[in-house]
């Protein structure tokens with residue numbers, strides 16, 4: 693990886709099939725870094741904290757698509773509704789229903805991904821696979837009026853064991869396919885967001901349609 697953000701983006705893009713989207717994860721990096729990526733043609737950025745996101749948005753070009761990728765507290769939903777093009781990290785039905793209510797109140801439609809938990813760490817948020825499949829089998833999404841579920845997001849275990857990482861990504865992809873099998877009439881349900889700096893090649897091999905890359909674009913984060 694080089695210190696040149698534009699070169700990093702070009703290098704990463706060249707390894708991704710055209711059908712796989714690239715989310716540049718800019719959390720903890722300043723707006724100047726985002727602008728370097730923007731100048732290289734990148735338009736989709738991911739942030740994981742509401743405060744940081746809402747400070748960055750007004751300082752940056754309007755044609756950026758912002759993805760929210762962190763745990764979203766229910767009391768913060770109203771702050772980001774209408775400002776982000778995709779909430780990738782819906783990790784409970786309560787949060788989903790709140791997003792729907794707030795979107796209805798604002799008169800907009802919010803696009804979301806359902807976050808599924810397959811990793812071995814028990815600290816990561818998300819629906820358990822069975823829970824998620826049940827949600828779709830029971831067609832509970834039919835109660836949503838102002839939310840469009842576009843697919844699922846997941847993370848692999850944080851380990852050097854590539855076999856485990858691969859089996860996690862395969863599990864995420866399998867859950868996506870199972871959801872489509874139980875609800876084949878779902879429209880625009882086409883996104884499998886998985887893969888980060890260290891594991892994106894494995895994720896793409898396992899059927900990712902969207903990778904979220906921070907470190908390999910912007911360098912290490914200083915927390």
Ligand SMILES: *Cc1c(COP(=O)(O)O)cnc(C)c1O
Pocket residue numbers: 717719740761762888889890904905906907908
């Ligand atoms: C920070 C973060 C990323 C990017 O991680 P890198 O290892 O820096 O590429 C991807 N997805 C989520 C959900 C994140 O929080």
